Structure formats: C-alpha cells, structure tokens
Amino acid sequence: MGVILLKTSYPDTSQEHAEYKLVQSENEKQRLLNAAKNKLYHDDNNTSQFIKLEFIYPDEVETHYLKV
Secondary structure: OEEEEEEOOOOOOOOOEEEEEOOOOHHHHHHHHHHHHHHHHHHHOOOOOEEEEEEEEOEEEEEEEEEE
16 A cells, blocks of 8 residues: 545535545544544534545545545
C-alpha cells in the first residue's frame, strides 16, 4: 500500500472547509476513522452533525459518512 490522502470535510456547516492529512498505513487509517467517530459522538458542542472522510488512493476513493 502506498501513501493515502485523507480529506475530511464538514458539509453541513456554514463554513464548509476541508482538512487534508497523509496516511502512511492501514492501521493509521483505521485509527483516524475511529478518532473521527469518537470526536463526533462525544463532542457535545459539535456544530457539525455530519463528517465526510475520503481516503484518496492513486486509483480510487473510499468515502465514509459519519453522522450523529
């Protein structure tokens, strides 16, 4: 597996923006996915009810939608 680009976006907020991060392994990818779920579900002040995670590979895009 090569390097994966993670694009995190918050489409249901007034400030639709994206954050990018390089992912080096499948373990790191799973850790980031779990961290995003925990952040969304445990943040009482979270104004975003929806997070879109896109793991961008050289030949495909794997998309995860997280919703409260």
